[in-house]
Amino acid sequence: MTPPTVAVVGGGISGLVAAYRLRRSFGAAARIVVLERSARLGGKLRTVPFAGDPVDVGAEAFIARRPEVEELVAELGLADQLVYPSGARPLLFAGARLHPLPTGTLMGIPASAQAVEGLVDDDTLARITAEPTLPLRWDRGTDMSVADLVRSRFGEQVVRRSVDPLLGGVYSGLSDTAGVRAAVPTLAAALDAGATSLSDAVARALPAPSDAPVFGTLREGYGVLLEALVRAADAEFLYGTAASGLRRTGGKWSVDPIGEVDGVVLAVPAPDAARLLADSVRPAAQWVAQIPLASSVVVALAFPHDTGLPQNSGILVATGEDLSAKAFTLSSRKWPHLAERPVALVRASFGRFGDDALVDAPETQLVELARTDLATVTGFDAQPVAAFVQRWHGGLPQYREHHGEIVAAFEAEIAGIDGLEVAGAMLHGVGVPACVATGTAAAARLVDRMAG
Ligand SMILES: Cc1cc2nc3c(=O)[nH]c(=O)nc-3n(C[C@H](O)[C@H](O)[C@H](O)COP(=O)(O)OP(=O)(O)OC[C@H]3O[C@@H](n4cnc5c(N)ncnc54)[C@H](O)[C@@H]3O)c2cc1C
Structure with missing residues (x-):
């Protein structure tokens, strides 16, 4: 077969993995072109030099209970970069004071009152205790917002103090805009399987206790993975080049501005995918246009060591607290390799879906808010020796009610079309x-179809 020409639109992790897999399958002779709108690759993964060493200012970790990142890292010869958290526990700031983050919850939803004792009031504890005795209405296959489900069974305090901070950490959104089925799929499965109450469903869905680390990261940041993928993909990388049009031309595709190609992998955020597909696959565009994005800002701070930060991995903030920050990662406490650095590292996050006024605030204001909010929650009041502000406009897709059905309908439209595949955070999970x-699946499907 003549070596194919394939365009990958979007140079985030999904697109780079697709480009790498395509290179592995098609071999050295194939022409693989990666179009990236911005001046750098990586999308929501970004590692910058900070206080003398590399620091991630986008994603900073991955769920280690899924195999994909560890396998990819090993495959690329980077296994010695893998590191795991110290085991320090996170805190929760709720009701203007710090609490240990409850254990034995599913995304903050407790299986019993005991799990949230001290965090919510006595009325709420009594309500959780009584919940298994109340009839539960859940139609198999249905969906609703996490807030509606939890509020109707356990009350508002559990939503705002326990569930919102956890969902906010993953999706930059609140439980009002998170669908049960997409955001807590194992809970939906337990409810579908006939759980008799929310407490029962959470108990059924809780993962078995394990000593295996929940998270992992890379010693020198995600940048080393991006560099390895770029080398291994051996593609033409077109920086500052937005794909501005996509049309079917006979058996091929035409991608503006590069022209005709045999196949395309689209690995861009949902609104960009909707714009690109609007002419060529309108029904698919209409589905994916329903997935909104949340914006946020990460402020990285470096302090002199041993200045009294708590011995915890981070602090999540409940909804309704008198703070601007939504969360803090005490990076030097969370990661042993960062504890070795000459400065103590903290990340503060601001902004979430429907509340992004601070995303475009001046850098000086964001740094000052990060510092003063950190002082409010920890009592640790010091001037940072360095600060870095990273804005993430449209950083994370929102997995609202019926997200799974939207994605299934979208993918069904794409599946009928030769030479076009889609990857990315909008589909089957926002995590790396x-x-x-x-990215791997999109490349495999494209290779299969082009070979057939
Ligand atoms: C602040 C933050 C913290 C996070 N923390 C974690 C974490 O700790 N762990 C974790 O697992 N996940 C985390 N995530 C989520 C994860 O980082 C992202 O979901 C993931 O990196 C998205 O990758 P992607 O390739 O699908 O999309 P993106 O990274 O969005 O890449 C898409 C690329 O497409 C480009 N593009 C868009 N339109 C066009 C066009 N028309 N032509 C050409 N290029 C185009 C964009 O410029 C971008 O580079 C975090 C996300 C954010 C924002």
């Missing part, structure tokens, strides 16, 4: 492992 999986 899920993105790696979609």
Whole structure:
């Protein structure tokens, strides 16, 4: 077969993994072109030099209970870069004071009152205790917002103090805009399987206790993975080049501005995918246009060591607290390799879906808010020796009610079309492992179809 020409649109992790897999399958002679709108690759993965060493200012970890990142890292010869957290536990700031983050919850949803004792009031504890005795209405296959489900069974405090901070950490959104089926799929499965109450469903869905680390990261940041993928993909990387049009031309595709190609992998955020597909696959575009994005800002701070930060991995903030920050990662406490650095590292996050006024605030204001909010929650009041502000406009797709059905309808439209595949955070999970999986799957489908 003549060596094919394939365009990968979007140079985030999903697109880079797709480009790498295509290179492996098609071999050295194939022409693989990666179009990236911005001046750098990586999308929501970004590692910058900070206080003398590399630091991630986008994603900073991956779920280690999924295999994709560890497998990819090993395959690329980077296994010695893998590191795991110290085991320090996170805190929760709720009701203007710090609490240990409850254990034995599913995304903050407790299986019993005991799990949230001290965090919610006595009325709420009594309500959780009584919940298994109340009839539960859940139609198999249905969906609703996580907030509606939890509020109707356990009350508002559990939503705002326990569930929102956890969902906010993963999706940059609140439980009002998270669908049960997409955001807590194992809970939906337990409810579908006939759980008699929410407490029962959570108990059934809780993962078995394990000593295996929940998270992992890379010693020198995600940048080393991006560099290895770029080398191994051996593609033409077109920086500052947005794909501006996509048309079917006979058996091929025409991608503006590069022209005709045999196949395309689209690995861009949902609104960009909707724009690109609007002319060529309108029904698919209409489905994916329903997935909104949340914006946020990460402020990295470096402090002199041993200045009294708590011995915890981070602090999540409940909804309704008198703070601007949504969360803090105490990076030097969370990661042993960062504890070895000459400065103590903290990441503060601001902004979430429907609340992004601070995303475009001046850098000085964001740094000052990060510092003063950190002082409010920890009592640790010091001037940072360095600060870095990273804005993430449209950083994370929102997995709202019926997200799975939207994605299934979207993928069904794409599946009928030769030479076009889609990958990315909007589909089957926002985390890096899920993105790696979609990039791999998109490349495999394209190779199969082009070979057939
Ligand atoms: C602040 C933050 C923290 C996070 N933390 C974690 C974490 O700790 N762990 C974790 O697992 N996940 C985390 N995530 C989620 C994860 O980082 C992302 O979901 C993932 O990196 C998305 O990868 P992607 O390739 O699908 O999309 P993106 O990274 O969005 O890449 C898409 C690329 O497409 C480009 N593009 C868009 N339109 C066009 C066009 N028309 N032509 C050409 N190029 C185009 C964009 O410029 C971008 O580079 C975090 C996300 C954010 C924002």
